[in-house]
Amino acid sequence: MTELLLIALALAILVAAAGAWSQRQHVTIYPGNTGLLYRDGRFVRELPPGRYGWWNMGTRSRVLTVPTLPLPVTVPEMSVLSRDQFAFRLVLVPVVAVQDARLFAESQPIAAPPAHLPELPLSAAHPALRPLLAAAALEETGRHMLADLIAEPQPLVEAIAARLADALPGAAIPQVLLTAINLPPETRKMFTDVARAKVEAQAALERARGEQAALRVLANAARLVTDNPALANLRLLQAIEATKGATTIVLGDGALKAAARPD
Template sequence: MTEVLGPFAAILTAIMIVVAVTLSLRRRVIVYAWETALLYRGGVFERTLDPGTHHYADLRQRVRIVRLPAHAQRSNFGPLDVLSADRFAFRLHLSVTWTIVDPRTAWEAQEVPESTSYTVAPLQERVAAAALAATGALQLDDLLGAPVALGDAVRAILATGATSFAFEAVAVTRMELPPETRRMLTEVERARRSGLAALERARSEQAALRSLANAARLVRDNPELAQLRLLQTIEDAKGPTTIVVGDPRAVPPS
């Protein structure tokens, strides 16, 4: 009986060893709702793992799980050296909101690192080129006066030809002008405001003179208006008031 059970015991032991080794090499991975997991076996893409718990065998330890963010990311880029259409150089800081729409393409093209970091170095070159193209089409005054439009222009350029990313928003967070450019703009603004003030003073003086001329014309054409104005002045006077009535031209010289 012992001789009969010997081979079966050996086979059973071998099976148990194989099962134990297989279970020890079996891996478990949890994929969360805010990420996308790509399974590569031997360097070849096999499938995308949905959110949840997954088990897979890795007998030769050739499986790699790549995790990429599935929700919108916001990354800051800058300072970016740019040039306006009128050849003014300055630095630009941008905040870009983006989403990975094709995880496999983004990963295999090394456009995004395997992390949920908000700093995406591979996108730096693309964002810098888009910012340079957008600022190069606008004058400096337009760039300073409409930062929202500049952000929209950068986003439109980024969206052109983008297959693995969706750029949802681009905001200009800061514009750094060189000291000499800031001084020049300050002088221009000071001169503009001084000119506006002088123009406003001239307009006020012209309006006052026009009003006096109209009043003189009315009194000349309607002498009774002077008497009515005199009565109004007497009525509005407060306290003791001395008013000389008469035509100064009729007073004989002394």
């Protein structure tokens, strides 16, 4: 009888230990992140990088992992309108740096992780980021001409970053990256035609300058020959010397005529 009691007691202890062990949870916070420990929905403390464990005995503990390194956040492209009424799309990537992990986390709705997962990773993409970015981009783009934006987009990007610098609770946006300017096909064709026309005009201008320079050289040579007839004979001798093969030289009526005919 005593042995049965001891066996029953041992089984009870094992069951209690197994139940208690099943209530133990642990998480690991890696560098570049901050953990926020909540117990029964109430904030307890911040957790720096490291490994943590606890017993859920009558309580429910959860950890939010918030990234604290500056991270670029991908946002869908947005439609904007320039000052000269051209519609196009911008692809902007804001860089979010979380400075107050608790304020950043509690300023947005948070879904609790499943019961078997004690940790919930939180993204740097705050729900308010996209509408704030879209509003700033639309307003700032309306201050610029499309041609100026294509030639120098940096002032627009800096103006958007300045508007969003402190827009998110607990986080800063030190930089906004412009990764693409997507023009409609008809607008793109128009700008391509303008650029091609400029290049063609520049080429025509260079050809005209070359022709003018050649005419000036010929006019100077004609003046020299008129003022110094002996130069024509010297030029004739140079031409004969440079000619290969049999050559026939025809002189007449005081004019210098030369025709080269290879045998």
